[in-house]
Amino acid sequence: MLDWYAKKMIVGIGNPLYTDDGFGPAVIEALKKLALPEDLKVIDAGLAGPHFLFTLVAQAETPVETMVMIDILDFGGEPGQLTRVTPDFLTGGAKERYLDPHSWGGLKEPLEELSKRTEVIIIGCQPESIELSDIGNESDDVGFWLTENVKTAIPKAVQLALAEVGVENGTTIISEGDLHGEAGRA
Numbered sequence: 703m704l705d706w707y708a709k710k711m712i713v714g715i716g717n718p719l720y721t722d723d724g725f726g727p728a729v730i731e732a733l734k735k736l737a738l739p740e741d742l743k744v745i746d747a748g749l750a751g752p753h754f755l756f757t758l759v760a761q762a763e764t765p766v767e768t769m770v771m772i773d774i775l776d777f778g779g780e781p782g783q784l785t786r787v788t789p790d791f792l793t794g795g796a797k798e799r800y801l802d803p804h805s806w807g808g809l810k811e812p813l814e815e816l817s818k819r820t821e822v823i824i825i826g827c828q829p830e831s832i833e834l835s836d837i838g839n840e841s842d843d844v845g846f847w848l849t850e851n852v853k854t855a856i857p858k859a860v861q862l863a864l865a866e867v868g869v870e871n872g873t874t875i876i877s878e879g880d881l882h883g884e885a886g887r888a
Contacts, residue, residue: 708743710867711759711766715747715773722781722829722852726772729859736860742867765819770866772859774852775826782851783828784858786866789813823866827855 712733718724726746733744759766777785816822830849848856864870 707762707764707766709741709766710743710768710770712742712744712770712772712863712867713747714745715749715771717749718847721831721833721847722774722827722849723832724848725774725827725829725852725855725859728848728853729772729856729863732856732860733863739869742869759816759820768821768823768867769816770863771822771824772863773824773826774829774832775824777826777828779828780851781828781830781849782853782855784855784862785826785828786862787824787826789817789822789824825859825862825866827852827859 712730714726714728714730716723716726718727727748730744730746738744759769775785775787777787779785813822830851
């Protein structure tokens with residue numbers, strides 16, 4: 703079995719250099735501070751990662767049961783607002799709604815293929831800005847460049863993602879450290 707494989711996966715997608723596009727990786731960073739069950743993996747899939755990850759998971763001998771994807775999603779909400787959708791929402795209709803922001807084409811086909819074997823849930827955060835960040839900043843904090851509205855959505859996204867994979871919220875925190883400006887439990 704591949705070392706990244708698990709029955710349940712939470713996957714963060716995005717590029718922290720583009721302000722709110724770093725939301726997925728920032729949520730993964732927060733999740734990695736938690737004590738999680740062995741049947742759950744959290745992965746920062748970055749930019750091109752989704753294409754490769756979907757293909758690998760779809761072809762795995764034993765299917766992943768549940769994959770929760772965390773990403774920005776322009777659904778017309780207020781900046782920082784979260785939504786839970788499934789691939790049929792994103793790929794339905796004549797126009798694809800979930801496009802790779804870096805012009806590598808849509809994710810419709812990989813999501814459809816993955817959904818044949820795996821329950822796929824997308825937790826999307828309405829972005830406020832997707833502009834190149836000031837890369838002169840030397841912070842190692844993945845969430846540093848997020849806008850305040852999106853940054854404050856991280857604890858709620860952690861809570862929603864854990865609920866989707868059946869992990870009780872609040873009992874898995876290793877320490878009650880600062881989660882990107884939001885102290886306390888997720």
